[in-house]
Amino acid sequence: MSSTKQFLVTLAIIGIVLPSVALATEYKVGDNAGWTNNFDYTNWAKGKDFRVGDKLVFTYPVGVHNVFKVNGTTFKDCTIPPLDEALTSGNDVITLAIPGNKWYFCGVGQHCAVGGQKLAITVLPAGLEAPAPAPNAANGVVASGFLALIAVILSFAI
Template structure:
């Protein structure tokens, strides 16, 4: 899962498609996640895109995140680990990861973060 942590009211999160992501087109407000602690399950191998829809945070500050989830692939004989005994669901790997950070320009400061769990 991924958790978007931010100050509610100052930021939000939209799940969007690739075109909306590239253009930073803001969807209707009722589609936004706005709690400041938004949990998203990453359960299927696919491409996912997220943007901040507040003001110009996406377009001018790069506040967007692209994730490609891939199915687990076979690796050459991994060393045994106690953690492997506790994994019961399919594993996915984050192939590429955009940056969800608000740059500082005197008026804005870094106040968003995401956690991969």
């Protein structure tokens, strides 16, 4: 295969893979409120589509809160794991690497049990599109144009 064809094939592959990587989202848990107690994290998570590759960022004052990654039973009961399992930086970033249900809570005092400082989410596989609202004509044009570009690049490469 000539170097031009190899370049075009490589470019086409990058064009196919790059959009899924670029679409990863970083979520600041609690938005402007950050990671704190007496906040409705169930409502905060509602309507968000968490996917593999996305990141959760827990921001809070160091020493005031922490973050535990737990299982469903531990989450429900607010059973605090060993302290050495806590994330404590005040700016904890968790990359969502595996699809499925994920649970997090604060293990300081009664922040989980009484303060409601807990978050449960479902992580979808990367590239799996959640149900979308009615299509927008402009979005269809952009997607069609992108696919046409990939088809042209591949036709030159073959």
